[in-house]
Amino acid sequence: MNRNDFILRLEQALAGMPEEERRRAVEYYENYLDEAGPENEAEVLHTLGAPEKVAADILREFRDVGNPADAAQNTGKTGQTGTESYEARAKNRFQEMDNGQKALALVLAAVAVVCVFPVCVGVVGGFGGILIGLVCAVAAVFLIVPALDLAAWGCAIGFVIAAGYTAAAGTGAELLLFLGLALVSAAFGILLWKLTAYLFRTLFPGLLNGIVGLFRRVFHRS
Template identity: 30%
Template sequence: MNRVEYMTRLASMLQDIPVEERQEAMKYYNDYFDEAGEENEEKVAAELDSPEKVAAVIKAEIYGRNNTGETKAPVYPAEKEEKDTNNWWKILLIIVGGLFVLSIAGPIVLGVALTVLAVVFSGFIALIAFVIAAGCLAIVGIALFIGGLTQIAVALPEAFTLIGSGMILFAVGMVGVVLLVQLCFVAFPKMFRWIVKICKKPFHRKAVS
């Protein structure tokens, strides 16, 4: 008897049981044949009980009730229980392995993330400090320019020196403020997008795979 004949006879014997129970039984024995391999189908069919006997056992277990009225679960070959046990062991090993990897990689990832954040924050603070310094330089230039204007009537050479120095400092300060502010609005968004892109790479690879 081959697989097709065995499963056809078993299906015909199980027509009078609930659909869910029939599908579960058919799925189990189909999986049983799949695991054995196509070349071993006839051998498996010979080793198993006849479809009639298997159907009788399944029906007895489905319709057999204990004193409390609870339905007993269908009895299948012992391999099903072993398979379920193996699945639980695999899940447990995956969980333990994940916790182990997390315990090692977690602190490293956290340390790298904190380092990156510290660098970004330090750069931001430094940039703000430079902007303030450039602004102060421009203010000093304005003060020198005004001071030079007040000295024109008293000491003309010194007045021109103050005015010239003030204009230079003001120009340098304003250029510095403009450049630094522009850098702040251009560099940091790019840096932020770069960090986000790096953080997304592992998840993107996982989704693609």
């Protein structure tokens, strides 16, 4: 049911009223729908309900006052004619409906907060845990690689010293073994030294610049 159907059925249901009273009642609802706007028309019509029910309320209000002459007499007592009395009560009902819709919206918002907040906390906590894990992993790499480099050079020096003692004792096989181990340790030391240099000269500045740039973009947008 659209606006035109509602107004047409309302006029037909109010056929028993005097022309002037019927016109004013219909005009009131036309103005109300105009104020609601096309975007809210369907919701307002749904709230109003069947036009026959609306017409029954109008007719009951009109009968409470009586004919136009009685309505004029009641104007001196209440300051309202039959249609004016109905319009005032209708406005009160619309105000009550608006208040009810606002209360419902607040309740739904509260329910949404209660339901969504734990999920948001879980998601934020999960991402925070992943971020902390990545930071710890990167920090471990930057600490472990230099430590392994120092250990490799320490082993190389130790094997050279052991080879010197072995040479003094005159055992050629052990001398070759310790010299080979010293060369292998030195090779690992060189490799780890190059990796350490790459980490601190290239990778670390790049990560630092990326983090700083990310924070700058975030705070610049906010």
